[in-house]
Amino acid sequence: MSSNEIREAFLGYFEQHQHRRVASASLIPANDPTLLFTNAGMVPFKDCFLGTDVRDYNRATSSQRCVRAGGKHNDLDNVGYTARHHTFFEMLGNFSFGDYFKEEAIRFAWDFLTKELGLPAEKLWVTVYKDDQEAEDIWFNKIGIDQTRFSRLGEKDNYWSMGDTGPCGPCSEIFYDHGPEVAGGPPGSPEEDGDRYIEIWNLVFMQFNRLKDGSMEPLPTPSVDTGMGLERIAAVMQNVHSNYEIDLFADLIQSIASILNVSDINNKSLRVIADHIRSTAFLIIDGVVPSNEGRGYVLRRIMRRAIRHGHKLGAKESFFYQVVAALAAKMGDAYPELRSKQSIIEQTILREEEQFARTLDNGMKILENDLEQLSGKVISGETVFKLYDTYGFPVDLTADIARERDLTIDEDGFAQLMAKQKQQSQAAGQFNKDYNDNLAVDTVTEFVGYDQTENNAPIQSLFSSNDAVNTLAQGSEGILITDSTCFYAESGGQAGDKGTVKTANGFAEVSDTQKINNAFALHIKVVSGSLTVGESAEFCVDTAKRTATAKHHSATHLIHAALREILGEHVVQKGSMVDEHRLRFDFSHPEAMTDEQIAMVEKRVNQHIIYNHAVVAEVMSMDAAKTKGAMALFGEKYGDEVRVLTMGDYSTELCGGTHVTRTGDIGPFKIVQEQGIASGVRRVEAVAGMVAVEFIQQQEKVLKRSAKLLKSEPTQLSEKVEQALSRAKELEKQLATMQSKLAANQGAELVNEAVSINGVAVIAKKLQGVEPKALRDLVDQLKNKLGSGVIVLGLEFNDKASLIVGVTSDLTQKIKAGEVIKSLAETVGGKGGGRPDMAQAGGTNPDQLDAAIAQVRTIIESYKLD
Known part of the structure; x- marks a missing residue:
């Protein structure tokens, strides 16, 4: 069977058993900062297992694209050198959210492998968690497997948990036996590390909730999560031992x-x-x-x-x-x-x-610079790690270069730094959230704010410092939740609403609105009286903020369409932020936009604002939305039904945010900045409505003031500025020439001031009227004139100290400029370094320059030069 046929057979089998076929989710976990990548089939269903996401199905099946590279699951370094490690793979899975449990999950797996795929039972080996007697009984008494092809394993191999706390449970795994011609023994045996027995399917039974104290409590609705790697089962079905021999590779x-x-x-x-x-x-x-x-x-x-x-x-x-x-x-x-x-x-x-x-x-x-400073035959682990981690320089290339120069690298030091980084990555990549620390919120809030900015509803719950309370008194801050609200909760890049809450006994200000599971959480401060659970409340959104935010949000849809029109359809939204003050739109594009492109995009958006398109929102299925050509937002999570927003025939996007009624309501639109934020990702910041008017007025004010300073009309300002810059450049050239002459004159005098210290000709002097950039040339001149010696020059510039040390080539084996400068730099409150023949330093204490120059004698006298 081909890999495509296996994938389809798996999904089709579970569809026949009332599972919803779910398309692969993005490799970027939706709304989950605890995870780098989708690294298992269950990740898109995590909230279903936690009970915070309720769907219209309780059985699902998928072929999920997964990446394991970085974080807890990092297969990168093994890829290519083993038969089964990959950075990318497909995970076939079937899932039950409080529906069937162990017996059905085990029966489905065994039936698919032995009947649908036709694998001989004698080629399969089963493991269970050592304390899971229930699963063992099912395998023996319900399925009737050969008890000689069975192992009980410990927590390390056959127990799964989402994190240190939260849902967890025992596993049952199915292995395929590649035969005695391959080395290795069955799971749990001393020879288990061989390649003869390969795990092909893992059945996870989530039935407990692990608390902070380590104790377990049964989950109210036990669930099932299974995973079978497509590449592994394809290797079995195509009768090859390595995944890299299957048709996909x-x-x-x-x-x-x-x-x-x-x-x-x-x-x-x-x-x-x-x-x-x-x-x-x-x-x-x-x-x-x-x-x-x-x-x-x-x-x-x-x-x-x-x-x-x-x-x-x-x-x-x-x-x-x-x-x-x-x-x-x-x-x-x-x-x-x-x-x-x-x-x-x-x-x-x-x-x-x-x-x-x-x-x-x-x-x-x-590397060449570090090798110049190298005193021994070993390149330090710090250097190797810096090249690898900061500059992307492969370690094996560093090792190759070292061998060519009869050097070695400090492999142990590098390994220690890599281990430290790996520990930090694992900490960042794990499910490190305590799932028992969530607010105890099971309310599903209905949002009624698309068409209204006021509504009445009873207060469902109140929280203070994550603890549920019955009342919040005057001066208290907390979270308020109700079953319906006109307040928009932050999502899709749109900031949450602000406003007020009023009851018969109190009044509160709402500073933000966020989502907690399926509830809208209003962050409040009680200004007067008190608020109590059960009271009827009047909710009022800050309409000025909502309106300004809506203008900016609608403008992002137009700018997205304009960017795709002007720059090309490779433009994909990477993120956005909209509030009452501005909008920020991130998108894929390989290079900076030109001024002409920015002007064209700005013009196109304003054109479609003037066209005054109707802004129409419709709720439809995801399939219907795709047919309509709706664009989805990067990193967002969508359900089976979605809200589609259209602006004439120019823009069609999935969006749950609040918007203007017609594009003309947006008002003036102005791009204020375009910049790169990552390789291949650009960011546009813009303003709309009255904010744009205020920005334009401020720009005009600056323009008129600048024109007045240059005694010019605004239309001639560019020409005047060019003239002024040209004149300034000419004056800078004249100044540089004068300073070079001054430095040369001082250099001629300095040669005559050379003194002998410890048998070495030394010039040590604090200069006046010279810029730091002239020091290096001056030192080179003095070295040539001296022939043999040490030069130390210092000066004060812009309230800072500058120092330079030069050593002629005949002395660098005994006196190194870098060593001299380090001592002097400390005196002026700075740091320095460089080559053996030339080194520079800067410091924040220019008043200590005289002391540093005086210190030169002591430093040179400390060298043993005989």
């Missing part, structure tokens, strides 16, 4: 070998590249771009590792981007976005390849 590896002109199809570097192009392409599809932090940094490491392996195979030019076409050909039927976004994937990869080529050059410069 074989053609891809052959294409890479052809691109790189490699004849050895079993080369491990080909495996690395084949795996990494999969994770690279799908991460880019889901909105990740290479950067130096977070998810972007992990993507950059994956890409650069693949590129480095290409170089090991002899690649001299960019090649990695060429592999995308082969991937799209192989997986494009299952994932059409590989074809529709092939161009932007290739562009992103090519840009990173070209940048990495420059990084290699920069890394070499850093």
Whole structure:
């Protein structure tokens, strides 16, 4: 069976058993900062297991795209060198949210493997958690497995938990036996580390809630989470031992070998590249771009590792981007976005390849500089780690360069720094949230604020410092929750509403509105009287803020459409923020926008504001929204039914925010800034409505004032400024010439002031009227005139101290400029460094320059020069 056939057979089987087929979620977990990537099939359903997300189905099945690279689950360093490690894989899964439990889950798994796929029972091995007698009885008495092909394992192997606290439960795993010709023993045996028995399916039974004290309490609705790696079961069904031999990889590896002109199809570097192009392409599809932090940094490491392996195979030019076409050909039927976004994937990869080529050059410069300071034969672990972590310089390349120079690298020191970083990454990548610390909120709030800014409803609950309370008195701050509200809770980049709450006994101000599970939480401060649970309350939104926010939110939809029209359809929204003051819109684009492009986008948005399109919101199914051409927002989580917002025939997006009624209500629109925030990601900031009017008026005020200062009309200001800058540049040249002459004159005098200290000619002087940039040339002149000696010069500039030390080449083996400057720098309150023949320093205490110059004699006398 092909991998595509296995995937379809799995999903079809569970659909026949009343499971909802759910499309793969994004590799970027929705609204979950505790996790770098979607690394398991259950991640999109996490809130269902926690009971905070209620869906219209309680059985689901999916083939979830997963990435494991960074954080707790980091397979990156093993990829290519083992048969089954990947950064990207597909996880087949079936899930029960309080519906069926152990017996049905076990029966489904066994039935699918033995009947649908036709695997012999004697080739399967089953494990259970050592204390899970219930699961063991089901396997023996209900399924009737051979009891000689069964193991009981401990918590490390057969117990799953979401974190230190929260949902957890025992596992039952099914292994495939590749036969005695492969080394290894069954699970739980001393030989279990061999490759004979390979886990293919894990059944997790979530039945307990682990509390902070370690005690367990039964979950009110036990659930099931199962996972079977598509690549692993494909290897079984295609009768190969390595995942890299299955159909998904074989053609891809052959294409890479052809691109790189490699004849050895079993080369491990080909495996690395084949795996990494999969994770690279799908991460880019889901909105990740290479950067130096977070998810972007992990993507950059994956890409650069693949590129480095290409170089090991002899690649001299960019090649990695060429592999995308082969991937799209192989997986494009299952994932059409590989074809529709092939161009932007290739562009992103090519840009990173070209940048990495420059990084290699920069890394070499850093390494060469550190080698100049090297006193022994070992490159420190700190240097190797700095090159690897900060500059993306591969460790094996550093080691190769070291070997060429008869040096070694401090592998232990590097390993310690890597271990420290890995611990920090694991801490950031785990489910580190205490799920028992959530506010005890089960209210589902109905939002009624699209058409009204006032409503009446009883107070459902009040909280103070995460504790439920019955009353909040005057001066108290807390959270108020009700079953219906006109207050919009922050989401989709739109800030939460502000306003007031009034009851018969009290009055409170609302400073923010946020979502807690399915409830809208109003952050309040009681101004007078008190608020009590059960009281009827009158809720009033700050309409001025809501209106200004709506203008900015509607403007983001227009700017999104305008950017795609002007720059191209590769533009994808990466994030946004809208409030009453401004809007911020992040989008994919490989380079800075030109002034002309910014002006065109601004003009296009204002045109569609003037057209006064009707802004229409409709609720429909996700499939209908896709048919309508609606664009989804990056990182957002959507249900089966979505709200689609259209503005004429110009913009169609999924959006749950509040908006104007017609685009004309937005008013004037003005872009105030465009900048890069990450590799391949740009940010536009803009203002609309009265905020735009105020911004334009302020700009006009500055323009008129500047014109007045230059005795010019505003229309001629640019020409006047150019004239002034040209004159200033000419004056700077004249000043530099005068300072060079002054420095040369002082240099001639300084040679005559040289004194002999410890048998060395020394010039140590504090200068006047010279800029710091002239010091280096002056030192070179003095070194030439002296022939042999040490020069120390200092000066005060802009309330700071500058020092420079020069040592002639015949003395650098005994006196090093870098050593001298460090002592002097401390005296003037600064730091310094440099080469043995030239070093500089700056300091914050220029009043100590005389003391530093006087210190030179003591320093030179301390050297043993005989």
